[in-house]
Amino acid sequence: xxxxxxxxxxLVMGMTNKKSLKCEQHxxxxxxxxxxxxxxxxxxxxxxxxxxxxxxxxxxxxxxSPECPNSSHLFLHLHTLQPEDSALYLCASSQDPGFxxxxxxxxYEQYFGPGTRxxxx
Amino acid sequence: xxSVSQHNHHVILSEAASLELGCNYSYGGTVNLFWYVxxxxxxxxxxxxxxxxxxxxxxxxGFEAEFIKSKFSFNLRKPSVQWxxxxxxxxxxxxxxQFYFGTGTSLTVIP
Numbered sequence: 344x345x346x347x348x349x350x351x352x353x354l355v356m357g358m359t360n361k362k363s364l365k366c367e368q369h370x371x372x373x374x375x376x377x378x379x380x381x382x383x384x385x386x387x388x389x390x391x392x393x394x395x396x397x398x399x400x401x402x403x404x405x406x407x408s409p410e411c412p413n414s415s416h417l418f419l420h421l422h423t424l425q426p427e428d429s430a431l432y433l434c435a436s437s438q439d440p441g442f443x444x445x446x447x448x449x450x451y452e453q454y455f456g457p458g459t460r461x462x463x464x
Numbered sequence: 465x466x467s468v469s470q471h472n473h474h475v476i477l478s479e480a481a482s483l484e485l486g487c488n489y490s491y492g493g494t495v496n497l498f499w500y501v502x503x504x505x506x507x508x509x510x511x512x513x514x515x516x517x518x519x520x521x522x523x524x525x526g527f528e529a530e531f532i533k534s535k536f537s538f539n540l541r542k543p544s545v546q547w548x549x550x551x552x553x554x555x556x557x558x559x560x561x562q563f564y565f566g567t568g569t570s571l572t573v574i575p
Contacts, residue, residue, distance in 0.1 A: 347507075376563075385468065386554065386565035433508065439561070452498065453563065455508035 346370040347456035349434050355462045356424065364419040364459045366434030374439035375417040376453065377409060380431040392417060393439045424463045431458045468557050470566035477545050478574050485540040485569050487529075487555030496558040497538040499529055502568075503551045511553075514538065525549070547575045 346369045356362050368375060377389040389403045392411040406428075408420040417434055435453040471486040489495060499511040512523025519531040529540045538555060550573045555566040 378565075383473070383567060385567045388563065435508075451496070451558070452510050452513060455500075457507040 347434060347436055347454050349432075349456035349459050351459060352457060353460045353462075355464060356421070357464055358424060358426075360424075361420070361422040363421065364432055364434075364461075366417040366419075366436075366456055368415055368417075368434075368436035368454070368456075370436055370454060372436040372438055372454070373414055374437050375411060375414075376435040376437075377417065377419050378433040378435065380433055380458070386433070390419075421461075424461075426463050429461055429463045431460050433458045468555055468564050468566040470553075470555055470569050472569045473567070474570045474572070476572045476574065479547055480544050481573075483540070483542040483545050483549070483571070485553055485555075485571070487538045487540065487566060488536050489538070489555075489557045489564070490536065491557060491559045492536075493559060497529070497531060498556040498558070499523065499527070499538075499540050500554040500556060500565075501551045502554065508554065511540070545571075545573050547573045549573050 348367050350365045354362060374391065374393045376391050379387040379389055389407065390409040391398050395411045395414055397409065406423050410418040410420060419432065434456040437453045438451055467490045469488045477483060497514040500508045501511050502508045511527050512521045512529055514521045514531045521529050527540060527542050529538055531538050540553060550571060552568045552570050554568045557564045
């Protein structure tokens, strides 16, 4: 158990559906992340939230919409997805390194959830 | 843009063989380095990390990695692999407050 949970673990949706992915962390961290993991490609950082404010949006299509209602919960709302969006979506949490001096950065690491395997048909 | 390169995409070894997985990064400033492992059907978990001090870092399960600043490398090693080491291995670099991952190396250990 990593302290980061994700639901659902598997999701199949059509291109016209609307669904949401949920992530919850029990580690007291102040930053949360969404990543996309596709075969043979680096992990792609999609969104970063620090203290519940979005600080990174790496040109992710608007059909992906994140929401962070508090420091423990993170959602990814999905609508009108494309087949190429099929992938493993990973949530992670950490202490925000942007708020840490070098002396405390040794405690920084990202803790990952098990992921949601998304298939878009 | 920063990048992290893992040269070996798929490695197959017999049990007891020695392992070295390559990782190179492109950033010239201060970096913090990580190796993560993803066992089949499981989540990504940290193997080891380097922040400062001794460039030879010991991790869990007998893994170690050496930071060679002049080569921009952080290669992962294990002297004798086991079947249970079959997994996907990811190198990652933290620069400033940005975290970058490599494409991963799939390791298969044959009993």
